[in-house]
Amino acid sequence: MTLQKEDVAQIVDLADEKFRRGQFSEAISHYDAVLEHVPHNFRALHNKGLALFALNKFEKSIECYDRALEVRPSALHVKLKKAISLNSKRDFNGAKSLLDEITSLAPTNKEALNARALSEFNLGLDTDGIQDLKKAIEIDPSYTMAWNNLGCFYLGLGELEAAIECFDQTLVIDTNNYDAFLLKDMALERQERKTKRP
Numbered sequence: 001m002t003l004q005k006e007d008v009a010q011i012v013d014l015a016d017e018k019f020r021r022g023q024f025s026e027a028i029s030h031y032d033a034v035l036e037h038v039p040h041n042f043r044a045l046h047n048k049g050l051a052l053f054a055l056n057k058f059e060k061s062i063e064c065y066d067r068a069l070e071v072r073p074s075a076l077h078v079k080l081k082k083a084i085s086l087n088s089k090r091d092f093n094g095a096k097s098l099l100d101e102i103t104s105l106a107p108t109n110k111e112a113l114n115a116r117a118l119s120e121f122n123l124g125l126d127t128d129g130i131q132d133l134k135k136a137i138e139i140d141p142s143y144t145m146a147w148n149n150l151g152c153f154y155l156g157l158g159e160l161e162a163a164i165e166c167f168d169q170t171l172v173i174d175t176n177n178y179d180a181f182l183l184k185d186m187a188l189e190r191q192e193r194k195t196k197r198p
Contacts, residue, residue, distance in 0.1 A: 010033055012043050040072045046078055058089040066103040076102055076109070084115050085098070092122040110136040114146050121153055129153055144170045147177055155187055160194070163187045 022074060031048035034041050049064030064084040069075060079102050086095035099116035112145030113136040120129035130153055136146040151166030167184035170177050 008038055008044075010039070010042060010048070015044070019047060019051055019054075022054075023053045028053045040067075040071050042068055042075075045071065046075075046081075047080060049078075049085075053085055053088070055162060056083075056088075058085045061085045062089075076106055078133055080109070080112055080115065083112070083119075087115060087118055087122075090122075092119045095119045097121065108139050110139045110146065113139075114143070114149060117149060117153075118148065121156070125144045126153065126157060141171050144174050144177055144180070147173070148177070151180070151183055151187070155183065155190075160187050164191070 007015040011030055011034050015027045015034070018024075018027035018030060028048055028051045031044040031051065034044040035048070038044070045068035047062050049061045049068065052058075052061035061084055063180070064086045065078050065085065068078050069082070079098055083095045083098040084104065088091075088099065096116060096119035099112055099119060103116060106112065111126060113132040117129040117132040117136070118134065120126070130150065133146045133150040133153065136143055137150070140146075147166050147170040151163045153168070154160070154163035156165060164184055164187045167180045167187065170180035171184070174180070
């Protein structure tokens with residue numbers, strides 16, 4: 001059976017709807033139905049990669065992104081998703097290498113800078129990571145993920161005042177940011193313990 005162009009679009013739309021509802025396994029089944037007939041459907045490959053990532057199947061998500069990149073080698077958003085998957089499976093060198101390529105082509109891509117900072121932090125390149133997060137914040141001062149990550153960097157380095165400032169900044173932007181509340185509490189607790197030491 002050959003699927004018509006309209007059928008393909010309809011099935012991918014249905015899969016995307018399942019994805020939006022958090023029904024990732026069902027979405028993958030629909031993407032697979034399309035890919036069985038149209039193996040190079042870019043949207044199905046990319047979105048299947050996203051669904052696999054949501055299920056923590058990082059290796060398989062990377063395979064989908066690689067196939068999508070065979071169809072559109074210059075798709076930076078797919079390269080970024082691949083790099084994030086590499087970070088998630090703890091291949092920090094692979095992720096950083098890909099993120100270096102992305103940021104050289106798109107130096108103002110805040111998500112790429114944020115992801116590269118995480119690679120750098122895990123590779124012991126703290127200064128580079130902090131610089132990348134500061135750049136991401138300069139590009140978008142309301143980017144709470146970068147503020148939180150910068151706070152985490154400082155927390156890890158024992159720079160508690162700087163960490164608290166970052167978490168406070170997140171909470172100014174997003175008063176309901178649960179992560180920032182927890183992280184700020186952790187930093188305050190450490191600060192309190194530090195001041196109690198003889």
